[in-house]
Structure formats: structure tokens, C-alpha cells
Amino acid sequence: MAALSDLLGAVVSDVEGVFLFSPSSSHYERFADAELDVELVVVAPENAVGADPYVELPLEFTNVRDRIRFGIEGAFEQGLVEEGDAIACSVGVFGGDADGVIRVRIEESMRSGIYDLFANSRAEPGVIRDVFEVAIELGKKGQKGKPVGALFVVGDAGKVMNKSRPLSYNPFEKSHVHVGDPIVNVMLKEFSRLDGAFVISDAGKIVSAYRYLEPAAEGVDIPKGLGARHMSGAAITRDTNATAIVLSESDGLVRAFKGGQIILEIDPEEY
Numbered sequence: 089m090a091a092l093s094d095l096l097g098a099v100v101s102d103v104e105g106v107f108l109f110s111p112s113s114s115h116y117e118r119f120a121d122a123e124l125d126v127e128l129v130v131v132a133p134e135n136a137v138g139a140d141p142y143v144e145l146p147l148e149f150t151n152v153r154d155r156i157r158f159g160i161e162g163a164f165e166q167g168l169v170e171e172g173d174a175i176a177c178s179v180g181v182f183g184g185d186a187d188g189v190i191r192v193r194i195e196e197s198m199r200s201g202i203y204d205l206f207a208n209s210r211a212e213p214g215v216i217r218d219v220f221e222v223a224i225e226l227g228k229k230g231q232k233g234k235p236v237g238a239l240f241v242v243g244d245a246g247k248v249m250n251k252s253r254p255l256s257y258n259p260f261e262k263s264h265v266h267v268g269d270p271i272v273n274v275m276l277k278e279f280s281r282l283d284g285a286f287v288i289s290d291a292g293k294i295v296s297a298y299r300y301l302e303p304a305a306e307g308v309d310i311p312k313g314l315g316a317r318h319m320s321g322a323a324i325t326r327d328t329n330a331t332a333i334v335l336s337e338s339d340g341l342v343r344a345f346k347g348g349q350i351i352l353e354i355d356p357e358e359y
């Protein structure tokens with residue numbers, strides 16, 4: 089009869105690396121002291137245990153799938169993993185302490201650019217996440233069942249306002265509302281039926297809706313077939329330090345632009 093640990097051992101057999109997500113120092117030290125012949129990587133919002141290599145998590149994701157996905161992408165950026173590697177992730181699913189081990193096979197498709205979007209944008213990571221989630225949700229559900237498009241310009245709002253003009257009255261004119269407030273998500277979805285862009289500050293304040301963007305579009309190179317919404321979204325990120333998150337009405341994909349370049353393309357149905 090096989091012992092339980094033999095049966096469960098399959099989860100960690102032949103892995104190239106062990107990823108410890110937000111380990112306590114005693115948990116980390118047990119692994120470090122064991123001098124395993126696999127790479128030991130710590131993934132956490134802060135490197136409290138002084139590990140090297142270390143991957144910074146831009147956010148403490150409560151969703152374990154998201155947490156692991158981001159950790160892997162960050163590891164990709166540092167060249168710590170490559171396609172085909174198998175790794176074991178030690179995570180705390182029900183609280184701080186590690187209570188789960190998850191085996192992941194690394195695929196090139198895990199490298200979506202989303203890590204870079206969160207870690208290296210000017211706006212706060214939590215703000216990018218909230219806007220991104222609104223775009224994904226809108227893409228999944230549409231507005232009253234119909235596909236909708238939307239354009240969110242996040243960060244460097246003063247400059248973005250200078251390079252745009254109003255199409256209509258600004259419903260956020262005198263308000264002090266932030267992305268992530270539940271009521272705001274409803275408003276954003278409602279207003280996304282209407283024309284133009286949302287402008288959002290680094291800290292997540294909704295500065296304006298209905299903005300017509302007028303950036304210089306020269307030198308902006310985006311995939312052929314994308315129209316004016318995507319072109320203006322991409323171009324404003326070349327003219328300013330903003331990030332643009334665009335939901336396409338015609339193909340239903342969410343794309344992100346930074347520095348005038350497309351950095352991410354995601355199908356909301358698969359997210």
C-alpha cells in the first residue's frame with residue numbers, strides 16, 4: 089500500500105522551482121536551510137525574509153489563481169522560469185500560513201504583459217486593477233446584453249485633460265468618487281454607453297467622462313484593424329504617462345496601451 093505522502097508527492101515531483109508565496113520567516117528558513125536542488129523563489133508584496141531571487145507582487149491578491157499568475161509573470165520578467173518548466177507553489181489559501189501546494193506547468197501564454205501593466209504603471213496598482221476589472225466585467229456582460237466599448241485613461245490626469253476636450257457635460261465634475269467604490273462601477277458601466285473616454289487620476293479619482301482625446305498620433309504603431317478608440321487610447325499614452333485600458337465593442341477584447349504600444353490583449357471570457 090502506498091503511503092499518502094508518496095501519492096501526494098506527485099505534485100512536487102520533477103519540479104524546477106519552488107515558489108513560496110508570502111512565506112513566514114520560519115517557513116522560508118526551513119526551505120532555505122534544506123538546500124534543495126531546485127530554485128527557491130519568494131513571491132510577496134514585500135521581501136520581508138530578504139530572499140534572493142524575489143518577485144514583488146504589485147498587490148496582495150486574494151484570488152489564488154491571480155496571485156500565482158502574477159508571480160509567474162514576474163518570474164518570467166526576471167528570467168527565473170521558462171516555457172515547459174514545472175514549478176510547485178506553496179500558498180496560503182485560507183489565511184496567512186501556507187496550507188496548499190499547487191503544481192503549475194509554465195506556458196508562454198502566461199506571459200500576457202499584465203504584470204508589467206500593474207508593476208510599472210504610473211497609477212497605483214490597485215487603481216489599475218479596479219479599472220481593469222470594470223473593463224473585463226463590461227466585456228463579459230455587455231450593457232443590457234449588448235456588446236459595449238469603453239476607453240479608460242488612467243494616470244497623469246492633468247496632462248490627459250490638457251490633451252482632450254469635453255464632448256458633453258462632465259457628470260463627475262464636482263464629485264469626489266473613486267474607482268473601486270461599488271456605486272462608481274455601476275456609473276462607469278452606465279456611462280460607457282456614451283461617447284468618449286474616462287479620465288482617471290493616479291490615485292483613482294474619476295476626473296471626467298465624455299472626453300474626446302486629441303493626442304498627436306504620429307509614430308503610434310498599433311495592430312491594423314483597430315479603429316479610432318484604440319488609436320486615440322494608444323496615442324495618449326505616448327503623449328503622457330497614462331495607461332489606457334480599452335474594451336472593444338467590435339471584437340470584445342480588452343487591450344492595454346502604454347508608451348504608445350500595445351502591452352496586453354485579453355479575452356474577458358477567458359479571464
Ligand SMILES: Nc1ncnc2c1ncn2[C@@H]1O[C@H](COP(=O)(O)OP(=O)(O)OP(=O)(O)O)[C@@H](O)[C@H]1O
Binds near residue numbers: 237284299
Ligand atoms: N479621439 C477619441 N477620443 C475619445 N473617444 C473616441 C475617440 N475616437 C473614437 N472614440 C470613441 O470610440 C468609439 C468607437 O470608435 P471606432 O469604432 O472608430 O473605434 P474602434 O477602435 O474601432 O473601437 P471598437 O472596437 O469599440 O469599435 C466612438 O464612438 C467614440 O465613442
Ligand SMILES: [Mn+2]
Binds near residue numbers: 315316338
Ligand atoms: Mn469600430
